[in-house]
Amino acid sequence: MSWILRVSVVLALAVVVACVPACSNKKSDKIKIGVVTNCTDPFWDLCEAGAMKAGEHYNVEVLFRQPEGMDVAKQMPIVEAFIQQGVKGLAISVIDPKGQKKDLTRIASEVPLITMDNDADADTGRLCYVGVDNKEAGRAVGRLVKKALPNGGIIAMFIGSELSANGQGRTQGVLDELATPDANGKPETRTINGQAVAGKLYGKYFLMDGAPTTDGGPEKNPQQYPHIMLGRLENVPDVCMIGLYAYNPPAILSAARSKSMVGKIKIVGFDENPVTLKAVAAGEIEGTVVQDPYNYGYKSVEVLAAVARGDKSKLLSSPLPYQVVTKDGGETQTINGLTIKFPKATDYENTVKSQFASVGK
Amino acid sequence: MTRILGVLGLLIVLYALLIESNPAAGSSRNLMYVANIQGRYGVVTLAAALVIIVGGIDLSIGSVVGCSAVMFGVLMEEGVHPFAAVGWTLLFGVQVGLVNGLLITKLRLQPFLVTLCGMFIYRGEARLIGGVVSPAQVIDEHPHFEHSLNTLTYLLIGKNEKGALVFPAMFILLLVLAVVIGFFLHRTAYGRYWYAIGHNELAAKYAGVNVDRQRTIVYVICSMLASLGGILLFLDSSTIQADSAGAGLELYAILGAVLGGCSLRGGEGTAIGMVLGAMVLPVLETLVSFRGLKNNVIPAVIGLTLLVGTIVDELIRRRSRVHR
Numbered sequence: 001m002s003w004i005l006r007v008s009v010v011l012a013l014a015v016v017v018a019c020v021p022a023c024s025n026k027k028s029d030k031i032k033i034g035v036v037t038n039c040t041d042p043f044w045d046l047c048e049a050g051a052m053k054a055g056e057h058y059n060v061e062v063l064f065r066q067p068e069g070m071d072v073a074k075q076m077p078i079v080e081a082f083i084q085q086g087v088k089g090l091a092i093s094v095i096d097p098k099g100q101k102k103d104l105t106r107i108a109s110e111v112p113l114i115t116m117d118n119d120a121d122a123d124t125g126r127l128c129y130v131g132v133d134n135k136e137a138g139r140a141v142g143r144l145v146k147k148a149l150p151n152g153g154i155i156a157m158f159i160g161s162e163l164s165a166n167g168q169g170r171t172q173g174v175l176d177e178l179a180t181p182d183a184n185g186k187p188e189t190r191t192i193n194g195q196a197v198a199g200k201l202y203g204k205y206f207l208m209d210g211a212p213t214t215d216g217g218p219e220k221n222p223q224q225y226p227h228i229m230l231g232r233l234e235n236v237p238d239v240c241m242i243g244l245y246a247y248n249p250p251a252i253l254s255a256a257r258s259k260s261m262v263g264k265i266k267i268v269g270f271d272e273n274p275v276t277l278k279a280v281a282a283g284e285i286e287g288t289v290v291q292d293p294y295n296y297g298y299k300s301v302e303v304l305a306a307v308a309r310g311d312k313s314k315l316l317s318s319p320l321p322y323q324v325v326t327k328d329g330g331e332t333q334t335i336n337g338l339t340i341k342f343p344k345a346t347d348y349e350n351t352v353k354s355q356f357a358s359v360g361k
Numbered sequence: 362m363t364r365i366l367g368v369l370g371l372l373i374v375l376y377a378l379l380i381e382s383n384p385a386a387g388s389s390r391n392l393m394y395v396a397n398i399q400g401r402y403g404v405v406t407l408a409a410a411l412v413i414i415v416g417g418i419d420l421s422i423g424s425v426v427g428c429s430a431v432m433f434g435v436l437m438e439e440g441v442h443p444f445a446a447v448g449w450t451l452l453f454g455v456q457v458g459l460v461n462g463l464l465i466t467k468l469r470l471q472p473f474l475v476t477l478c479g480m481f482i483y484r485g486e487a488r489l490i491g492g493v494v495s496p497a498q499v500i501d502e503h504p505h506f507e508h509s510l511n512t513l514t515y516l517l518i519g520k521n522e523k524g525a526l527v528f529p530a531m532f533i534l535l536l537v538l539a540v541v542i543g544f545f546l547h548r549t550a551y552g553r554y555w556y557a558i559g560h561n562e563l564a565a566k567y568a569g570v571n572v573d574r575q576r577t578i579v580y581v582i583c584s585m586l587a588s589l590g591g592i593l594l595f596l597d598s599s600t601i602q603a604d605s606a607g608a609g610l611e612l613y614a615i616l617g618a619v620l621g622g623c624s625l626r627g628g629e630g631t632a633i634g635m636v637l638g639a640m641v642l643p644v645l646e647t648l649v650s651f652r653g654l655k656n657n658v659i660p661a662v663i664g665l666t667l668l669v670g671t672i673v674d675e676l677i678r679r680r681s682r683v684h685r
């Protein structure tokens with residue numbers, strides 16, 4: 001039987017090695033920087049493109065992984081494997097700031113750690129946060145809503161989760177921007193299409209059901225919620241639907257298309273999903289607030305490469321600026337101390353396309 | 362013996378590739394870390410394997426793991442002492458197994474359907490009782506539980522109060538459980554009943570085996586082990602999300618069992634094979650991380666490697682049958 005064992009071992013070895021040839025098992029002496037995201041998404045492909053570019057610029061080897069699902073049990077083994085490989089810096093998109101605090105504190109004591117996209121508590125010892133201020137970005141969404149419906153109207157919000165730090169920040173930002181001192185979440189019941197709807201009033205805007213609709217994530221058929229909402233709002237004037245996670249604006253758009261309501265309602269989006277950008281260029285969506293994930297990846301690697309070489313001057317002390325993409329674009333403005341760009345949708349779409357192309361997407 | 366040669370060969374190759382990939386990969390810290398994940402996978406693999414031996418299947422394992430993890434957290438948040446919460450959570454597993462077992466044996470429902478429904482029900486239950494739970498949250502609400510939670514984490518996971526891994530407790534737990542289950546399987550009448558039921562249910566019945574009772578017992582053990590897996594997941598992870606915790610784990614568990622020599626037709630399998638089968642996936646996952654594989658190729662590489670392992674394994678078995 002021993003020959004069978006030998007044959008099987010050799011055969012398995014041969015085939016496994018054949019399966020793993022593409023792996024860049026370069027034993028390079030370059031400094032290694034690890035980037036671990038919170039899930040798998042096209043958003044993170046853009047981030048990867050930026051990280052790889054910065055890797056070339058600063059002559060470091062970038063290890064980039066997108067764990068499946070928003071699952072800490074899948075994220076942590078990757079982080080551990082990166083630490084074991086001797087990365088000299090680590091950037092993580094935190095899934096649960098509170099729950100992960102202990103682990104992050106331990107990791108920060110072993111390698112220079114920064115957070116990106118979703119922050120952790122500063123006392124974990126993370127060096128800095130690379131990402132936008134979600135509340136400020138939410139405010140930008142609020143301004144787009146005001147521009148779309150200057151005389152007020154009915155708004156409906158959609159988001160994947162209200163638990164995450166970015167979800168809460170964004171929602172709060174939108175509502176803060178719309179609210180006025182006398183109408184900041186004032187409960188109100190309106191009769192819409194013969195149905196009594198309990199909502200909340202923020203300034204001149206009536207928020208349907210008084211809270212955003214949460215859908216639990218892109219894999220849980222997010223179209224159904226805007227579809228139901230549009231059914232309740234049929235033939236109602238001055239309606240604006242707001243999608244706050246990357247997949248929400250395309251979901252709203254597809255529901256509006258199926259009900260032939262594109263153009264009859266206003267849509268405001270978040271993030272740079274290619275469908276969203278195309279719709280902004282076509283005038284079907286008023287505008288979208290983008291985080292520029294390419295820059296997240298680039299900045300994270302830039303900062304960590306500098307720290308690994310003993311230079312802490314590149315650590316960020318303030319959030320990165322968001323950008324507001326509209327059909328016609330606009331002049332760069334300074335808003336609440338941040339320099340905000342207003343790119344034209346077609347221009348931004350081309351930028352994103354070339355970023356996707358650089359990682360073979 | 363031939364049943365475990367394939368998986369043993371695969372493991373040796375994977376470990377060789379892992380250690381060759383990076384000097385740090387062979388460090389005791391890394392091997393311990395991998396062993397610990399193997400322990401956690403192993404507990405649910407034992408669960409799946411036992412059910413497979415009696416000719417059944419349990420697709421609810423992943424959801425039961427998730428639901429137990431959430432329940433364990435919620436119980437402690439509600440003020441139940443961590444040690445008592447372990448007991449209650451295991452009891453939940455017993456109840457799940459009892460329901461599965463009775464539906465399958467008394468109502469004669471298909472195990473596939475019953476446990477598939479369970480998969481949805483317990484995932485839903487997890488989401489109903491709590492969205493996100495974590496040890497940090499429990500300690501925030503009940504600071505006096507910190508010591509007990511740390512003790513549990515040290516004993517079952519092997520992590521100290523700072524979260525650093527000191528020894529692979531979960532792997533040790535797996536070995537202990539495997540010895541116990543191995544003893545039952547290979548040294549007692551229960552094991553003989555279970556193999557007999559898996560081989561030929563009717564023959565076992567005519568031979569005087571209380572098939573329904575034995576099957577129910579196995580489903581109870583299976584779900585209880587899944588609940589234990591949930592407790593381990595809670596203690597090992599810094600945060601548990603009801604949506605995703607343990608999702609898909611049933612398939613990994615079944616995979617581990619089959620790689621370890623269990624036949625999906627029932628009646629075959631050894632305790633040592635189950636342990637070896639459960640060890641494959643964590644090594645493979647660590648290997649792809651260490652080799653710096655690109656995200657997009659990882660699922661395909663993992664799938665191909667497992668397929669190759671299965672083919673080699675099957676070829677060995679055919680050879681051994683011919684030579685017998």
